[in-house]
Amino acid sequence: MTSVYTVVIAGASSGFGAALAHDLAAAGHQVVAGARRPRPDAPRMRYVPVDLTDSEATHHFAQAAIEHLGRVDGLVYCAADPGAVQRAWQLDADAFARVLDVSLLGFVRLAGHLVPHMQQAGGGSIITVGSQAARTPVDLLAAYGAAKAALEHYSRCLAEELSGTGIRVNTIGIAAETELAATHRTAKAALRGRPSPHPPLPDVAESLPLARWLLSDQARHVTGQSIEANRP
Template sequence: MTTIENVSHTRELAGKRALVTGGSRGIGAAVVRQLLDAGAEVLTTARSAANTIPDGATFVTADVRTQAGAQALAAAAHDVLGGVDILVHNAGGARPHASASAIPDAEWQDALDLNLLASVRLDSLLVPGMRERRSGAIVHVSSAAVPTAAPQFLHYVAAKAALQTYSRGLALDLASAGIRVNTVSPGKTATPGGEETRELWARMDATLSDTVTATSTTPLGRDGRPGDIADAVLFLVSDRASWLTGTNLFVDGGEFPRG
């Protein structure tokens, strides 16, 4: 008789060194917690000091929107961890505007720097070490809202769309070196940053108030939790996803169109 053995994934990342950007709250903090629980050594960062970092992680302040900030963070990762096996780009965001034409040029540039170029710059600094070790896992956090191209967030979703394309191309480029690159695209998730953005959007356009602040618009009947996204990230950086690269995993309760 064949028996099915329950497989525990506890400590499955023991010995791995992970860097998580934007790890001070919300999805980023949940990712840090999941990686720690799985046995990884974790360094995380945000633009300002935080006291909400999960116990066991190392925190440094860094502004990943600039080349200098990316270089400083890469140097800190080398000093603290001695190298990076897992890289999770979670830092991102933008504020809504009344229309696409109302988005200032400076905010377009900031959206690109934070939501696209931060990943490009940090990847380029840390991938060489992964190449030497012939292994590595990179996850870019995008957005399930990209296909909607909401005018009020066009700078944000355009940058995230570019991040998805970049991720697919990087995955192809690094596959032969044993490095996997995947994207996670969260839907409406209950986080401090998400709630602040939705409240600002609702105040700016009263006609959108009900839909923006609705308890849930997902087929599964609830908003996401930070842990839902962190679960997806943990899977993608683990050996359980060893044959996955170049994929974009929607974690949105079925809310947004795929395409």
């Protein structure tokens, strides 16, 4: 990618996705941000409402991004569903399916539209947001952890298959205070009947430099990696 690049961010309603979208736009990059709820545009950043569980809506989002940006240098997938917080043996299958649909299949749908475009353009950087829960069991988050594990494995497969095309694919795990983290804590506390123990998490801004680096040409040699931020 050039020093100024174009990025599609899916899952930018709040948290890491929203913070990264504003951070990149403030640095002069062009951003199309997909969000489940409407948000105002900003200089160098256009918000597009999208339901990533809907194939047609995802297709329209991808087309809108390509038309607006002309070329897609980067794709960051941050979308996740906060539901299905439950003991593993008590999980509702439909709620579990929703978590998988948002966290994994939404990316599969979007990659199907944007990867061919990036191939034609000669390369780019794809980042998926994973989780430590993908590799370490977390109480009451079996659905979330399983979905993130599937996303991380799919990302590694994508990286392997795109080797030599100029497109690199990496997964990052963030440790930050986000709306998702707060929702998980609240749901856990309700199940336990007491506050959910949780270490204090840093501001989401502390996780942005890693994503910026992976999107840049400085990381053109890095692909197929899962990089986890450590909790404080």
